[in-house]
Amino acid sequence: MTIVFNEETFRDDFTFRNSPVAIKRFPFPFHEDRYMYSVNIEPHVKTAPGSVYEHAFDVDEHYVAEMRDRELVLAEDPLRCQSLPHMELAGWDLLELIMTSKAEDYPDLFELYRDGDSWRWINRPLGIDDSFTFGDASTLPYGPMEYITRQTQGDFALLDQRDGNLWMDAGIVTTQADWSLDFDIGMNFFEWHGPVPLAHDMRVFERALKFLLNLQHGKPARRLNWTMTINPRLDTSPENYHKWGTDRATVTPENVGNLVHLRVELQTFWRLPRSNAIVFPIRCYLIKMDELVTVPKWAKRLHRVLKTLPPELIDYKGLSRYHGMTVEWLSRYDDGSPTSPGF
Numbered sequence: 001m002t003i004v005f006n007e008e009t010f011r012d013d014f015t016f017r018n019s020p021v022a023i024k025r026f027p028f029p030f031h032e033d034r035y036m037y038s039v040n041i042e043p044h045v046k047t048a049p050g051s052v053y054e055h056a057f058d059v060d061e062h063y064v065a066e067m068r069d070r071e072l073v074l075a076e077d078p079l080r081c082q083s084l085p086h087m088e089l090a091g092w093d094l095l096e097l098i099m100t101s102k103a104e105d106y107p108d109l110f111e112l113y114r115d116g117d118s119w120r121w122i123n124r125p126l127g128i129d130d131s132f133t134f135g136d137a138s139t140l141p142y143g144p145m146e147y148i149t150r151q152t153q154g155d156f157a158l159l160d161q162r163d164g165n166l167w168m169d170a171g172i173v174t175t176q177a178d179w180s181l182d183f184d185i186g187m188n189f190f191e192w193h194g195p196v197p198l199a200h201d202m203r204v205f206e207r208a209l210k211f212l213l214n215l216q217h218g219k220p221a222r223r224l225n226w227t228m229t230i231n232p233r234l235d236t237s238p239e240n241y242h243k244w245g246t247d248r249a250t251v252t253p254e255n256v257g258n259l260v261h262l263r264v265e266l267q268t269f270w271r272l273p274r275s276n277a278i279v280f281p282i283r284c285y286l287i288k289m290d291e292l293v294t295v296p297k298w299a300k301r302l303h304r305v306l307k308t309l310p311p312e313l314i315d316y317k318g319l320s321r322y323h324g325m326t327v328e329w330l331s332r333y334d335d336g337s338p339t340s341p342g343f
């Protein structure tokens with residue numbers, strides 16, 4: 001196989017690490033020295049080989065370990081995966097999208113054989129070889145959405161479109177930045193975005209929804225979102241807040257480099273052909289400060305972004321306890337010289 005998969009954990013002993021290759025391709029999200037919410041949506045087109053945008057669904061060195069972590073979360077809490085009855089067709093759409101994309105993009109890892117509705121799916125990294133009937137959930141061990149997303153990095157929300165709005169009527173959410181599928185299921189676009197500060201007044205959500213309602217099949221879009229996390233923990237859910245909330249109090253000036261992680265979400269948007277639903281994959285990339293500062297221009301820029309971050313965002317993203325310490329720690333990598341826009 002072309003990718004060497006890491007043996008690593010996202011809990012307990014936290015052995016997660018990025019290789020130099022993974023650092024190099026990390027989707028650093030800041031184009032300027034300041035950050036504010038915007039409708040930062042662009043076409044999800046393939047770019048340079050090796051980048052996280054090279055393929056429709058990026059598979060990287062963390063794949064196998066992330067799928068193990070998902071399995072652990074679901075075993076403890078099955079409500080992390082829910083699908084209202086009318087969303088099963090969207091689940092099949094999603095299964096088709098992921099299987100065809102992965103088989104085309106990573107032929108050495110995934111294979112798909114189709115003869116009418118008789119399908120055979122081979123997933124080499126996870127040791128899966130299943131034959132099933134497309135459209136007949138009884139021929140799979142789980143429903144179609146759960147089956148394929150147990151084999152795909154990132155969280156997934158499946159949105160039904162009706163009454164000029166989007167409704168979160170299905171999803172699998174085990175690697176989220178402090179929001180809950182169980183709480184949000186059945187909500188619409190404005191309702192689940194209710195807690196986000198400032199963006200409503202800026203009409204970000206109004207414009208974003210308008211864009212999404214007109215999303216065309218075959219023309220996916222993407223955006224980056226970000227926050228910060230203590231330890232490389234994927235499951236920072238409200239359900240498990242008691243396990244990770246106190247981590248924020250463990251940050252000291254000495255351990256910022258090892259404990260504080262930038263958490264970037266590559267969010268994509270896809271119209272699905274049969275159901276007319278939208279699938280919203282949220283792929284999480286983690287990088288600790290010690291790794292991030294190996295790219296000097298990122299260190300300098302992150303220092304400036306954090307230093308000037310509006311207080312409402314510091315609070316909403318849950319950074320208050322360690323924000324000042326991280327800015328101070330990063331300041332040693334910022335000589336004050338101008339940065340160039342972009343990258």
Ligand code: HEM
Binds near residue numbers: 168
């Ligand atoms: C936050 C879902 C699309 C902008 C969130 C949250 C959820 C969510 C669950 C967390 C809210 C909370 O605190 O409980 C979704 C889904 C989308 C979608 C399912 C797909 C239909 C978008 C789009 C934009 C956007 C298109 C804007 C261009 C934001 C922003 C935040 C947010 C700015 C706050 C993030 C932060 O500061 O970390 N979204 N969203 N979302 N969303 Fe969305």
